[in-house]
Amino acid sequence: MSRSDAVALGLTEDEYDGIVQIIGRQPNAVELSMFSLMWSEHCSYKHSKKLLRTLPVEGPRLVLGPGENAGAVDIGEGWSVAFKVESHNHPSAVEPFQGAATGVGGILRDVFAIGARPIAVLDSLRFGEPTSERSRYLLEHAVAGIGHYGNSIGVANVGGEVYFEAPYEQNCLVNAMAIGLVRTEELIKSAAAGVGNQLVLFGAATGRDGIGGASVLASAELGDADASKRPTVQIGDPFEEKKLLECSLELLQRGLLVALQDLGAAGLTSSSSEMASKGEVGLEIDVRKVPLREADMEPFEIMVSESQERMLCVCTPERVAEVLAVCERWEVGGTVIGSITDTRHMHIFDDGVLVGDIPVEALVDDVPLYDLEPAAPDAPLYPAPVATISADQAGDPRSALIALLRSPNIASRKPLFEQYDCLVGSRTVRRPEQADAAVLLMPTGSAIAISIDGNGRRVASDPYRGAVEAVLECAANLACAGGEPLGLTNCLNFGNPEKPHIAWQLTEAIRGLGDACRALDVPVVGGNVSLYNEGGGGPIYPTPVVGMVGELPDPLHAGRTGFAREDDAIAVVGPFTPRLAGSELAKLRGDALPTQLPEIDVAAVRAAHEAIRGAVRAGRLSSAHDIAEGGLLTAVAESALLGGMGAVLELGESDVDALERLFGEGTGGFVVSGAPDALRALGEHVALDVIGTVGGDALDVTVAGESFVLRLDDARNAHAALGELFA
Amino acid sequence: MKYIGRVPRVRVLIRPKEGILDPQGKAVARALPALGFPAVDNVHVGRLVELDVEDVSQVEAMCERLLANTLIEDYEVALVSPDGEHQSQTAGPDAPRR
Amino acid sequence: MKYIGRVPRVRVLIRPKEGILDPQGKAVARALPALGFPAVDNVHVGRLVELDVEDVSQVEAMCERLLANTLIEDYEVALVSPDGEHQSQTAGPDAPRR
Amino acid sequence: MKFGVLQFPGSCDERDAQLACARVPGAEAVLLWHGDRDLQDVDAIVVPGGFSYGDYLRVGAIARFSPVMESVIAFANDGGLVLGICNGFQVLCEAHLLPGALLPNTELRFTCRQVDLEVIQHDTPFTNLCATGDILSIPAKHQTGRYVAPDLPLSQVVLRYVSGNNFNGSQDDIAGVRNAAGNVFGLMPHPEHAVDPLTGSVDGLRIFESMAARVPV
Ligand SMILES: Nc1ncnc2c1ncn2[C@@H]1O[C@H](COP(=O)(O)OP(=O)(O)O)[C@@H](O)[C@H]1O
């Protein structure tokens, strides 16, 4: 295969030359297709690996850090929680239902590949403005696909987020996070070991699914006329995955496996070569032993197929019969396709004939890593959002509040999350809209709190501080539920890193992520990077999505978002300096993005989290909610709507402009309610300002001498606006 | 055409494209032998849409835009008489013959 | 029969029984006019099952036992040639004529 | 009291059902594998929720033919107590142990929502610890829960959705039905997900406790 073949497969000429040099000859079709995938950005992280190495990955509770299929943290009594977030952006843009469904399927496999039983899914979605028909189509089908897969496999979907912004119009984002539960001693790794041990492929048969870049080979080799050989969309089969999941866990529980690995991007190629690389061994695979859905597949197609619902395991020869018997009991196909060797080469056979021979190291470790060439832009990268409300509307607090509650980024997510089973597993102590983080009961009797966050517009305004804010917001959500962060996972969704401004966004965001994690003492346990998210309309907002798992000792004292008791006092808590620049209200009125966000005193924010968390855990607060999109008044309105109780607010004089006080955004602020004594006690630990009282059936707001009233029914109607998108 | 003055009835058959995973077909294929129908093969499950439409020439466009997901499905359009018999049929651009 | 020595291919059409609400049909009927296809009526959505079976006489039993739920669905069985044309057909015991 | 909870490939709520049964004082619950005919001398059967066989072709259609269902049908015909929840209800209808069928929700969407159910009959083995007219708050979560039973006698309706809670479009707001003999009962909402104050309401527990009250220990 020539340089031009390599370029057609997405490699550079230099990379091709590097391959020729490493293996000492030209690669054949099988080898080149394997290289093209393993050396792709997706598998090799060649543009991000150096930056990712700057993230903190150690912590006292860390059990499994980046590098394995999922990370894990210790929750005590011999139990660990595994978790990871991953993107499925491109497949979802092509076919949103199947793309989103297989995204869920993929992240679940990552979790049970380390031996953990998946117990929850969260999803993080970004679409263009819902005024666009295409965005509505993508939204409806992506949500249906996520629901279809998670509901059918019986894993609760307990939370997520969705934003609508024009820069995602051409490039939607579909990220999914999965959480698993495992006995720490039963965690299994993916390193292949034991020369002579057998490689068993189990799960679905292999078809021509998702033969992405390598399709070029298909057309080169098979002739363009043969339309049926074209690569195909991956179809998810949650029923197959359910059986695969139970089968994998039973294999592990019976102690039959040496190593286990899921098949994701680049299919058999990446799973097998990564197992070999980690175990420092070689592998032999005979592609003709792979059960096929279509009989006439070429060796390279079998090696790169991304057919879903497949796993690869290593077991000793004596265990093969038992392994296959477990597969049969779960009605899962299982086949020995090869074995472990001491050659440190991948030897690919086609019915006994050698068709590929690559040193494992060349495939997995020798990929060139690139330094980015970041450059801060000197002109705005993104056009100002299109105004959707008038200056008059934005200037009147009552109509601004209604507009914010209606805004697609703030309106209730109920029309989405009602399509997900949030209960299966009998662990869900806090469902969506009950608390700022989902809360799940653990077998230890304690609980975990989980949240996922990332406001791309703020990161676009200021990649460093925007990323810090994403981490802090996630931790704030946990604090409101009573949770203390144990670990963080992230998915970095960015444009083309070869462009200096995107490189700058990525570099700054990762620096922010790292600094925030260090400041909170939270290790990064893993994550995912999705680059080149650019359509005709330019790059997406830089979108680092942050997922966090925290613990809370007593689920009885899990926090709530909604007001819960008449006559409770309401207070604003924390080092909160609201600014309209970069806020949701600024977006609605069409303001350009700022070029900077205000400085953040992370230590003070952390102290506020600790104070809120302590008060929630002690059962002293009736409600706690962090101030995010839409600012203070939106946060109060949300607590009122979710609790079904109004509020009377009296904000005294201040030199800050009323609109900025009510709707400005920033990090570090909370709205809490509770008995006046309890709030006084909290005020000894953190800045606290009592602003009103719970009660009535309206929001009755006085600010700087001006008053208005918004009935809860009217607020609720505005907040239900997303329902129109699913009518 | 037979039904002058009557609105023609059209039947659209929608199937998973060849090579695309058909989990439903797979499940039925597994179930039938267990029910005592062993000699069954090549099972596929798809959708059936029937409608009355004045301008039959529009049906292909309906399929492309709404009725079928042409990334993963093929469709086939047939005109039916009221007693269910075929009158004529056309298939989507690249419907395979299975 | 035409396919001596070859396994016959059978097509089963399964439809909601008359009188049973068909929200899928309704959803299609509602969506089509919005896409610029106004003159559509009487839309129904059902299932299509196709299979190769040696003994075609078994298909009715397959339908009664598994493929259709005759409380809510009617079915219709047809033999198809490889190029998709009908050869003959039978309908379930009380298939209505729509 | 020994409950048996069926487990099909694709069952999802079988462990939840097992946990719920085990909350009944003095009760234990075992899983019964779809491929086994032996019911292990259980006193009552729960056919749990989930997506048996992926719900492919038609909900419940394939599961009803599994070996364990042959035993369950015989057990039911002998007067044994059988409770079908969600997918289990669908399976029991397909198996003709209960009248009617379940069709896609009128909105065609999967919906997970807490619903209020009114007890229409308290003198059944499944509701004897309720009073007629009691309202139970129980979650429902399904895409195919529109109950249709053309000639159902009113006497077999056990639970109804309270007005405004029938999101699936079931005929006459029917949420739960029994067979003519009264020993088989099915409902779309999930009583096993309403047994612990920590995770929701506890109204569902009364169904399991009612079953235990009917079974001599
Ligand atoms: N895409 C989604 N999938 C599932 N749940 C979601 C999704 N988006 C939002 N939710 C849930 O809706 C609730 C409110 O969401 P949101 O307003 O975005 O919360 P926050 O402002 O705390 O990030 C939360 O419980 C959240 O987990």
Ligand SMILES: [Mg+2]
């Ligand atoms: Mg929040």
